[in-house]
Amino acid sequence: MRKHHYLLICLIFLMSSPALFAQKIDKEYNKKIKEYTTDPRFLPASVLNLVDDPNVPSPRKYFGQIIGAPGVMHRTSEIYAYYQELAKASPFIKVEQIGTTEEGRAINLVVIGNDESMNRIDHYKQQLAKLSDPRKISSAEADKIITDTKPIFYLNGGLHSTEMGSPEMLMELAYRLITDQSEDIKNIRENVIVLINPTSEPDGRDKQVDWYYRYTKSRTEYDDGFPRSTPYWGKYVFHDNNRDGLQVSQELSKAIFKAYFDWHPTVMLDLHESVPLLYISTGTGPYNDNMDPIAIGEWQVMANHDITTLASQGLPGTFTWAFFDGWWPGYAMWVANNHNSIGRFYETFGNAGANTYLRDLSRQSYAGDPATSREWYRPAPPTELINWSSRNNTNYMQAGVLASLTYTADNQKLLLRNFYQKGVNSIKRGVEENPKAFVIPKEQRDPAMAAYLVNQLRVQGIEVHKANSGSNAGDYVVFLDQPYRNLAVTLLAQQNYPKDAKFPPYDDIAWSLDYIYGVDVKKEDTVKFQKRNMSLVTSDVKYVGNVEGSGNSYVLNYKAQNTVLSAMYWIKSENKKAKISVLDEQQIINGDTLQVGSVIFKDITKAQADQMGKDFGFDLKAASPNGIQHEVSPPKVAIYHSWFSTQDEGWSRYTFEQRKLPYTSIDKDDLKSGKLREKFDVILVPRMRGSVSDFIYGVDSKLGPMPFTKTAEFPSHGTPDATTDMTGGPGMDGMNELKKFVDAGGVLVTLDNSTTMAAETGIARELKPYNASGLFHPGSVVTTKTRRTDSPIMYGYPEISHIFRGNGPLYQVDKYNRDMIVMQYGTKPLKDEIDYTGPVMGMPDRKVEAPKKDDTKAPPYVLSGMVRNEQTIIGHGGIFNVPQGNGRIIAFTFDPLHRYLNHHDAPLVWNVLINWNHLGN
Structure with a gap:
């Protein structure tokens, strides 16, 4: 009897062991994958053979369609519901909320691991937290922790809303990871804890899915001029939601930071879509000066591993190196690089939806090479024309992620050791190298901004101490013998971007927080403070005025x-x-x-x-x-937005709301309706991309009407603004109404590129475009000089100051109108403003003088960053005050409200508003 009982138990065990009995493959899923993949070369073996689990619903069973099916995209609520269904059916997955968007949608995090991982999840989080701070453990203790720790791999989906494939692919990946009993997937499940942020911008995801079903699903050609994107993603921020890693201002960024500091992921991979066919990030350089060499090596090794794995499966069009640089630390996944983990991203080729299109790659090039050329970094290029589907995108992205997860599983101890060692190296550099500390003195021009700086450093996990006694009581000190020393130096030191860099930078090249916040920060090579006389700042600080x-x-x-x-x-x-x-x-x-x-x-x-x-x-x-x-009579302010470009207008709205400044959002229809002066005192036109014709005519009216209104079918549209037709712009009638507003005593404020609109439509006729030959001015901090010290626009600023400026347009006025220049770039005058001392024909008695030698040493123009041919901009106007009728145009040739970053510059705008009715002689 006992023998029969033992045999029965063995039989039950064998029947329930998928390792010994092959799992049932979902043949219908395989069939559909092959059907929706447009070329066998686009079908890696690693994405086939999804299992048919009897207890866990696959995407096909749950949605009725496989992932990547033509014409099918899912909203955030549908995506979240699927993960909840998986969590009900499998012990290998759970879902938790890590944030809430500005519009009230949940931001969820999905956790995947085997039974042992899920049962000891808090233990592994604690282990990684210990490794993150080598000051608290010895090397021997680190060795023990590493042997009892699993790496955590974070996947970020749906950050850029038009890049619609990753939220879809990640659902299929999650199902595969929790059901597949093959050795490859078990290796991942047993040795890696996987975190998935399914749609990190839920507001934008839902708007974009509605946009796809409302407008672009019916399009038969990709390059037909129709907008592929909804005009808004989040409430405030469009594509710059991947440029918020220094400010951490948006809810999606706060959620990503929370995920990082809760879990300390070993690797974070952001899934984007833009270039053909799959780019795996390393970048051309120059890399950020303060990156640990280990991290740079990890970028290369992991990218090469992924490319090699995909090459072994026959996938063409995968490449690395020739896209991006690796300099600016404010991207979303740089929360990992900045904190001793590994931050990476993919760019697969997407169609902004689930349509299949014939795509032309012949005009695309990266790092100077055609996208279709064979290079050392792209050994198997694509053809100039490709027929590309949503399923192709899913195949490439998933195959790459599986390769990266496999590398992590196979090299878990190495990656964990590197994570710990980068912290050790950072602390060592803080002890041995200069500076040893940064000091934020209590005496500041704007003490509230100094407190803000302290709080922003703490958001980044950087330790700040406060002096409690002595002559320096109240000073804040950042000692650099800490794990995030490299990040502290990155944020508080000046940037020196190499002038001879072969390729243009990918984004801004300067972000020194002391300059852009307007806070005095001192480097200390000798530490004068004793930690025993100081307290660690453990909560937000606030300056209370006296x-x-x-x-x-x-x-x-x-x-x-x-x-x-x-x-x-x-x-x-x-x-x-x-x-x-x-x-x-x-x-x-x-x-x-x-x-x-x-x-x-x-x-x-x-x-x-x-x-x-x-x-x-x-x-x-x-x-x-x-x-x-x-x-002072605080003005009634309007902030203008076009439907053509909403990026920087969103940052302006966000800044006003953070400062609790009332405003009204207006668009083309408000301009055309007129009577603007009856409603507003000041109209602010933030920077916007495009030409003056884009401003005037907006989205091509031939594509209209295009409502952006909330309906039962498209419930996410209509916010943060609505219109019955996005097409067309204010037109010349609207421009005329804007001029009438100024003539009647209103103040028009134009920022950066929007100054083109005021100048080239004749609202500010005195402004003339100026082409500075050879000038290359990526986002840098540069010196400025006040030319009109009597102008209220410059109140509160010293004569020699600085601002943050990127590659914006330049304008000039005739010499007799130079008093319209309120502030200039650099400190030297223009050549035609230097007094002539030579002979004058017709005035023979004129005394000829030798040119006066200017012995004053001008401060450097570039304070942080890099500008090529800077001599071509020095002396030119940064801010113009142009009278028009009874009003004014205050024209900036830079953006003082850039990404909620350059707070030092923002009061230039506040000065205009404070003194709006007292701006001229």
Whole structure:
């Protein structure tokens, strides 16, 4: 009896062991994969043979279609529901929420591992947290931890909403990882914990899926001029949602950072779609100066492994190197590179939907080589024409991810050791190299921004200490003997991009937080502080202003603090009797020098003054200066957006809302309807891509009408703005209404490229385009000089200052109108502004003088970054104040509201708004 019982148990075990009995393959799924793949060369073996699990629903069984089926895209709610179904059916997967979008959608994280991994998930998270800080463990302890730790591999899907394939592919991948009992997949499941962010921009995903079903699914040609993207993705940010890694301002970025610091993933892979057919990131360089050499080596090794694996499966068109550079640290997955993990990305070829299109690659090139040429980094190029499907995209992306997961499983100890060693190296560099520390002194032009800097460093996991006693009490110190030393140096030191770089940079090349925040930060090669006399900052800090004296009038010594305009709106809403004035001359009151631009809050209570000091972080003194001053009436502001380009308008809206500045969002229809001056005092036109004709005429009206309205069928549309027809622009009628607005006393503010609109439509006729020969000006911090020290636009700034500028247009005015230049680039004058001292025909008695030698040493133009042929821009206008009728055009040739980053520059805009009705002589 016992013998029969034992045999029965053995039989049950053998029957339930998939390792010993081949799993049933879903033949219908295989059939459909082959049917939807347009060429056998696009079909890697690793994506075939999805199992037919009797207990866990495959995408085919759940949705009725396989992933990559023509014409099928899924919304976020459908995607999340599928993962929840998998979690109900399998112990190898669970789902947790890590954030909520600006529009209220969940941001979910999917966790996959074998039974042992899932049961010990908290243990593995703790182990990786220990490895992340080598100060807390010895080398011997690290060895023990590494032997009892699994690497975590994070996959990020759907960041850029038009890149629609990854949220689809990841569902099939998740099913494969939790059901497949083949040795390859078991190797991954047993040795790696996989995290999946299925759609990291849920708001944009839903808008884009609605856009696909509403508009582009019916298109038969890809390159037909029809917009492939919905006008908005997130509430604020479009493509720049992958440029938010320094600000961490958007909810999707906060969720990614939360995932990183909760889990410390060993590898993070962002799944993008743009170039043919699969790019695996390494970049052409120059690489960020502070990257650990180990990380650079890991990029190469993993990319080459993936390409080799895909080559072994016969896939053409995979390549590395020739796209991207590796310099700027603010991309989403650089949260990994910045914190000693490995950050990578793929670019597969996508069609912005699930249609199959004949695509022309003949005009595409990368790093100077055609996309179809055979190179060392692209050994098997694609043909010039390819017939490309959504399933092809899924095949390539999934095969690459499986290759990368396999590498991680096979090299888990090496990767974990490298993770630990990069932290060791960072600490060692902090001890042995200079600087040893960065100090943020308590005395600042804008103390609230210094507090903001401390908080932003903490968001990045960088330790900050505060001095508690002595002459330096209140100073903040970043000691560099810490695991994220390299990131601290990256953020607080100047960038020196090589001028001889062979390829243009992929993005901005400077981001020094001291400059762009307007905060004084000092490098210290000798540490003068003792940690025992300091406390580690463990929560957000806030500067609370000091309010001296009492009365009903208080003065702020204005130094272009970022929160002053916010306080003006606040006090006006709290106290209808309050009055605000700005000093137009320097004064001395009770021994204190009040600078031009100082702000007087009158007829307010002591309690209200105290509240302003607390909430807005500036110092006030009870005083009633007389002197020359003008009254402030905070304006009614409109922010214009086109339907053609919403990227930077979103950043402007976000900045206004963060500063609690009221505004109205307007578009082409508002311009055309007229009566703008009755509604607004100031219209701000943020930077937007394209030409002046794009601004005037917008989306081609031949494609219309194109509603962007919320309907039962397309519920995600209509936000953050709606229209019955996106096509067309304001037209010449709208331009005329904009000019009428200025003529009637309104102020038009144009930022960067939008100045082209004002200049070339004749609203600001005095502005003429200027071509600076050979100028190459990628995003860098550069020196500026105030030319009109009497202009309220420059109140609070020193004569010699700096701004952040990219490759924007330049404009000039005739010499007799040079007083319209409020601020210039560099400190030297233009050549035609240098006095002529030679002989003059017809004036024989004129005394000829030798040219005056200028012995003053000009400060360098480039403070952080790089500019080629900088001499061609020095002396030219950065800000113009152009009178028109009874109003003004304030034209910037840079963007002072760039990506919620250059806070030092933003008060130039706030100054315009504060003084909107006092901007001219």
